[in-house]
Amino acid sequence: MKLNIVLLPGDGIGPEITKQAVAVLETVAQKFGHELHCTEHLIGGCAIDATGHPLPQDTVDACKAADAVFLGAVGGPKWDNLEVRPEVGLLGIRKALGLFANLRPAKLFPELAGACFLRPDIVQDGIDVMVVRELTGGIYFGEPQGQEVRDGLRTGYNTMVYNEDEVRRIARLAFETAMKRDKRLCSVDKANVLEVSRLWRTVVEEVATEYPEVELSHLYVDNAAMQLVRDPNQFDVIVTGNLFGDILSDEAAVITGSIGMLPSASLSSGGVGLYEPIHGSAPDIAGQDKANPLASILSMAMMLRYSFNLEDEAQVIEDAVQRVLRAGHRTGDIAAAGDSPLGGSKMGQLVVDELSN
Ligand code: NAI
Ligand code: MG
Numbered sequence: 571m572k573l574n575i576v577l578l579p580g581d582g583i584g585p586e587i588t589k590q591a592v593a594v595l596e597t598v599a600q601k602f603g604h605e606l607h608c609t610e611h612l613i614g615g616c617a618i619d620a621t622g623h624p625l626p627q628d629t630v631d632a633c634k635a636a637d638a639v640f641l642g643a644v645g646g647p648k649w650d651n652l653e654v655r656p657e658v659g660l661l662g663i664r665k666a667l668g669l670f671a672n673l674r675p676a677k678l679f680p681e682l683a684g685a686c687f688l689r690p691d692i693v694q695d696g697i698d699v700m701v702v703r704e705l706t707g708g709i710y711f712g713e714p715q716g717q718e719v720r721d722g723l724r725t726g727y728n729t730m731v732y733n734e735d736e737v738r739r740i741a742r743l744a745f746e747t748a749m750k751r752d753k754r755l756c757s758v759d760k761a762n763v764l765e766v767s768r769l770w771r772t773v774v775e776e777v778a779t780e781y782p783e784v785e786l787s788h789l790y791v792d793n794a795a796m797q798l799v800r801d802p803n804q805f806d807v808i809v810t811g812n813l814f815g816d817i818l819s820d821e822a823a824v825i826t827g828s829i830g831m832l833p834s835a836s837l838s839s840g841g842v843g844l845y846e847p848i849h850g851s852a853p854d855i856a857g858q859d860k861a862n863p864l865a866s867i868l869s870m871a872m873m874l875r876y877s878f879n880l881e882d883e884a885q886v887i888e889d890a891v892q893r894v895l896r897a898g899h900r901t902g903d904i905a906a907a908g909d910s911p912l913g914g915s916k917m918g919q920l921v922v923d924e925l926s927n
Contacts (some may be wrong), residue, residue: 572605576636581615581656582851583861584642590863590918595870597925598883614644614656624659630666638877639844643851669836669844671743672703676822681895682904686827699805701822702744703815707736710812730766737773739839744809745781754806756787758794758814799825823848830862830903833869835876843877845869859913862901864891867921890924
């Protein structure tokens with residue numbers, strides 16, 4: 571298969587982790603006989619430095635023409651006081667590609683269970699939950715929104731709106747995701763209070779008839795937030811709207827304990843997907859070879875799975891990462907007290923070596 575990929579290394583640790591992730595991707599492509607074609611483009615602070623804008627048009631054009639996009643990270647103190655900040659590039663590319671779904675796995679490898687703050691008996695086998703968040707609708711974008719004076723009182727308001735098409739497409743994507751995993755989907759809403767949630771629930775039930783193999787359940791968001799820390803492994807895939815997903819995906823990430831380990835995917839309907847680690851540009855450690863490349867390497871696995879349907883290739887990467895961890899190799903962010911941590915490039919090399927064996 572031909573894989574046309576745009577790389578957006580970005581700022582801070584972005585370039586160093588991208589380098590490690592690409593080395594892993596190249597190794598897998600070679601192993602499975604795929605033709606890999608990568609081109610690099612500018613986004614964020616480095617794009618501001620070179621062109622005056624965080625998202626140059628040729629970056630947008632290249633991303634639209636690609637099969638998939640990998641992004642390192644953007645931002646840093648150097649650009650914090652500009653009128654147009656690097657993060658504008660990130661929001662811009664998400665919009666340009668029509669990315670309406672954000673997939674954030676909360677995965678804790680059992681090898682790192684000791685670093686998790688949940689009770690050992692809950693996490694001894696690790697954690698593996700996928701949060702699918704609707705990204706372009708809901709209360710962040712609903713109209714009307716604003717501030718005005720009502721009856722002499724300053725009043726602010728936003729509106730949570732979803733139409734059936736918006737719910738249907740995120741529901742379908744979540745069911746498809748569940749089909750690639752353990753075939754259990756929990757839809758999270760607030761249908762006891764919100765009208766918009768009652769529609770959400772109805773439409774999810776309708777879509778469920780297309781996926782008889784997937785076991786569907788519903789939870790109210792307050793209960794879901796509680797269940798996620800009480801017993802995360804009762805979940806396989808969670809699907810929810812923009813606001814609830816924002817909160818639950820951060821909660822899901824923090825229970826696994828390590829920002830340097832978590833990948834993400836942002837998807838559209840059949841179009842280009844964008845894959846990135848959830849962490850930022852980490853200016854405090856940039857250029858020191860301290861950054862953990864595993865979140866980026868695991869983002870490449872997600873790319874192979876969700877943009878190319880290459881399940882075996884994705885699995886091979888995840889297995890290699892697990893074997894490296896099992897052998898006791900740790901970067902600083904996941905090291906226990908007393909461990910001497912590896913550099914990021916050494917960590918990347920160990921994964922490549924595992925794949926080459
Ligand atoms: P951050 O995620 O960059 O860093 C938070 C902490 O985690 C830091 O101590 C950092 O050293 C550590 N860390 C992050 N990634 C790591 C890795 N791979 N290995 C080891 N340690 C790691 O978040 P922060 O400090 O709030 O933001 C720094 C910059 O990144 C800001 O300019 C922010 O706007 C930007 N940012 C960009 C994002 C993106 O590109 N998607 C997301 C979040 C923040
Ligand atoms: Mg958030």
